[in-house]
Amino acid sequence: xxxxxxxxxxxxxxxxxxxxxxxxxxxxxxxxxxxxxxxxxxxxxxxxxxxxxxxxxxxxxxxxxxxxxxxxxxxxxxxxxxxxxxxxxxxxxxxxxxxxxxxxxxxxxxxxxxxxxxxxxxxxxxxxxxxxxxxxxxxxxxxxxxxxxxxxxxxxxxxxxxxxxxxxxxxxxxxxxxxxxxxxxxxxxxxxxxxxxxxxxxxxxxxxxxxxxxxxxxxxxxxxxxxxxxxxxxxxxxxxxxxxxxxxxxxxxxxxxxxxxxxxxxxxxxxxxxxxxxxxxxxxxxxxxxxxxxxxxxxxxxxxxxxxxxxxxxxxxxxxxxxxxxxxxxxxxxxxxxxxxxxxxxx
Amino acid sequence: xxxxxxxxxxxxxxxxxxxxxxxxxxxxxxxxxxxxxxxxxxxxxxxxxxxxxxxxxxxxxxxxxxxxxxxxxxxxxxxxxxxxxxxxxxxxxxxxxxxxxxxxxxxxxxxxxxxxxxxxxxxxxxxxxxxxxxxxxxxxxxxxxxxxxxxxxxxxxxxxxxxxxxxxxxxxxxxxxxxxxxxxxxxxxxxxxxxxxxxxxxxxxxxxxxxxxxxxxxxxxxxxxxxxxxxxxxxxxxxxxxxxxxxxxxxxxxxxxxxxxxxxxxxxxxxxxxxxxxxxxxxxxxxxxxxxxxxxxxxxxxxxxxxxxxxxxxxxxxxxxxxxxxxxxxxxxxxxxxxxxxxxxxx
Numbered sequence: 001x002x003x004x005x006x007x008x009x010x011x012x013x014x015x016x017x018x019x020x021x022x023x024x025x026x027x028x029x030x031x032x033x034x035x036x037x038x039x040x041x042x043x044x045x046x047x048x049x050x051x052x053x054x055x056x057x058x059x060x061x062x063x064x065x066x067x068x069x070x071x072x073x074x075x076x077x078x079x080x081x082x083x084x085x086x087x088x089x090x091x092x093x094x095x096x097x098x099x100x101x102x103x104x105x106x107x108x109x110x111x112x113x114x115x116x117x118x119x120x121x122x123x124x125x126x127x128x129x130x131x132x133x134x135x136x137x138x139x140x141x142x143x144x145x146x147x148x149x150x151x152x153x154x155x156x157x158x159x160x161x162x163x164x165x166x167x168x169x170x171x172x173x174x175x176x177x178x179x180x181x182x183x184x185x186x187x188x189x190x191x192x193x194x195x196x197x198x199x200x201x202x203x204x205x206x207x208x209x210x211x212x213x214x215x216x217x218x219x220x221x222x223x224x225x226x227x228x229x230x231x232x233x234x235x236x237x238x239x240x241x242x243x244x245x246x247x248x249x250x251x252x253x254x255x256x257x258x259x260x261x262x263x264x265x266x267x268x269x270x271x272x273x274x275x276x277x278x279x280x281x282x283x284x285x286x287x288x289x290x291x292x293x294x295x296x297x298x299x300x301x302x303x304x305x306x307x308x309x310x311x312x313x314x315x316x317x318x319x320x321x322x323x324x325x326x327x328x329x330x331x332x333x334x335x336x337x338x339x340x341x342x343x344x345x346x347x
Numbered sequence: 348x349x350x351x352x353x354x355x356x357x358x359x360x361x362x363x364x365x366x367x368x369x370x371x372x373x374x375x376x377x378x379x380x381x382x383x384x385x386x387x388x389x390x391x392x393x394x395x396x397x398x399x400x401x402x403x404x405x406x407x408x409x410x411x412x413x414x415x416x417x418x419x420x421x422x423x424x425x426x427x428x429x430x431x432x433x434x435x436x437x438x439x440x441x442x443x444x445x446x447x448x449x450x451x452x453x454x455x456x457x458x459x460x461x462x463x464x465x466x467x468x469x470x471x472x473x474x475x476x477x478x479x480x481x482x483x484x485x486x487x488x489x490x491x492x493x494x495x496x497x498x499x500x501x502x503x504x505x506x507x508x509x510x511x512x513x514x515x516x517x518x519x520x521x522x523x524x525x526x527x528x529x530x531x532x533x534x535x536x537x538x539x540x541x542x543x544x545x546x547x548x549x550x551x552x553x554x555x556x557x558x559x560x561x562x563x564x565x566x567x568x569x570x571x572x573x574x575x576x577x578x579x580x581x582x583x584x585x586x587x588x589x590x591x592x593x594x595x596x597x598x599x600x601x602x603x604x605x606x607x608x609x610x611x612x613x614x615x616x617x618x619x620x621x622x623x624x625x626x627x628x629x630x631x632x633x634x635x636x637x638x639x640x641x642x643x644x645x646x647x648x649x650x651x652x653x654x655x656x657x658x659x660x661x662x663x664x665x666x667x668x669x670x671x672x673x674x675x676x677x678x679x680x681x682x683x684x685x686x687x688x689x690x691x692x693x694x
Contacts, residue, residue, distance in 0.1 A: 140509035162487035169480045
């Protein structure tokens with residue numbers, strides 16, 4: 001990534017200002033992969049079916065509700081980038097989406113989220129237990145898809161990613177409300193809960209194209225850094241997004257006492273009454289109605305959003321650099337643009 | 348199974364009377380497989396480790412707390428029955444136990460509606476969130492163990508079982524409080540949530556021994572029928588067990604409005620006020636403190652426990668018959684005894 005916008009311009013003005021030029025990078029990638037994505041959507045609907053009616057009902061609530069399909073797109077895109085000409089990427093992309101959806105369903109239980117993707121969360125509609133069990137079904141079904149595909153290497157990559165995701169989520173749970181959480185631990189959390197699946201989704205594209213280890217590692221590296229940037233931005237948006245565009249309430253992380261990057265920055269800079277504020281609201285989870293506004297004020301003061309985005313941009317730069325191992329092509333360009341887009345998105 | 352006790356003797360007298368001769372069948376099987384089971388326990392402890400401390404802590408709460416290890420024992424036993432002389436059964440037995448433990452952890456997750464009815468959750472120590480996520484970790488780790496083992500056939504069997512378990516659990520959820528639930532649907536539920544993993548655990552033993560399809564199918568059939576019997580007895584015990592021996596409170600299924608076999612029998616036999624009782628307590632979930640006692644009275648009247656055990660014994664007979672394909676051996680005898688033991692156990 002050469003033409004990165006300098007950190008000074010990455011603050012709230014970027015989130016609240018005019019639409020950045022890279023905003024539709026994801027749309028362009030989707031268009032490039034239209035045929036494969038359509039096939040993936042068909043595979044998703046076909047393979048989430050079950051004689052137990054509640055399963056497709058509840059799964060459809062998330063899987064078929066028209067999410068961005070970012071993770072499966074990465075598998076489709078990296079397969080294309082590597083010149084793969086078969087059809088295995090389709091069911092493996094579906095498999096990646098199933099794993100992602102399973103974690104969303106389980107995350108709904110965990111976070112007691114009210115809103116997910118702009119509509120009532122599956123949890124709110126169907127209850128905790130159904131979310132857990134349908135998540136389990138999708139997870140198991142993902143492994144059945146991989147077994148049908150027949151590659152032990154793909155199974156190795158995605159089972160390892162699945163274990164790492166769970167570890168990241170548990171680590172996040174143990175850091176909740178813990179003011180001693182270090183930046184290092186925060187990065188461990190997001191590497192596990194988010195970046196690991198991005199990395200695996202990208203690596204799989206290279207593996208099925210039978211590319212050399214160095215190229216598979218480069219794809220993995222791109223996905224990992226992209227995932228880190230993506231989650232950093234997500235965590236920044238939870239304190240700065242346009243609520244209508246984001247499609248979910250802001251301040252969720254604050255209410256749950258999550259030690260995300262903007263909070264870590266704020267705590268590090270806080271003294272006196274401000275430090276006491278964070279100890280009370282995040283450390284002890286004692287919050288009043290006006291606390292979120294106060295928190296937002298403290299964050300603006302230290303440009304927490306801008307600094308989060310600068311951090312994310314470093315990952316974007318690294319992600320794009322990893323792709324330099326591949327010759328220039330429309331797909332390489334599209335993947336680089338998607339990475340740059342992560343720090344420009346507002347939803 | 349030739350010397351099966353006739354159904355007439357299988358009622359409460361069996362559950363409340365003297366220790367049946369077959370009670371220690373599981374102990375004998377455990378002794379026969381002592382070395383492999385010890386190795387399995389080591390594998391379990393080694394592979395549930397994680398840098399995220401809460402994972403081994405919580406997993407140990409269940410995995411390492413000295414359960415009966417019935418399911419992994421089945422993998423060890425069937426491998427031995429088939430003359431398998433390698434070591435793969437050890438990690439695959441651990442894998443089966445991980446899948447089982449994951450389902451237990453997820454089964455602990457309760458809906459708020461259930462909590463409101465005053466039912467204490469078994470995961471009170473760690474909470475819903477951690478139970479879900481550590482279950483996910485164990486599930487993913489189980490697949491990593493299978494990938495290390497390297498057999499796509501084993502992966503196929505256990506990923507299919509995992510999907511079927513989730514389907515069974517969801518089906519159970521949708522039949523909860525539904526008085527229209529048929530006996531057929533109840534059997535579908537227990538085949539999914541319980542018998543599928545017993546079947547898979549047994550089949551894997553034959554697969555790693557590279558036995559012919561007919562023998563693998565026989566092992567699968569034995570496991571399936573054993574699992575059906577096991578769950579039928581479990582459901583009967585929830586209304587008739589010695590609470591101290593069972594190690595858990597009885598009446599849990601009643602409070603949760605589960606349509607288990609004893610309830611189905613009772614509803615089918617009920618008229619007038621008795622029918623209204625079931626509609627209120629199970630159908631609408633409106634229960635008072637004395638309702639469980641009343642329910643137990645109705646069940647005694649129709650010998651619900653005896654009839655449940657008779658049904659279970661039919662599955663036991665079928666399970667033992669499936670093993671006739673193998674020549675007689677101490678291990679075949681032990682497996683048949685374990686099957687017979689399921690309808691004699693009181694805890």
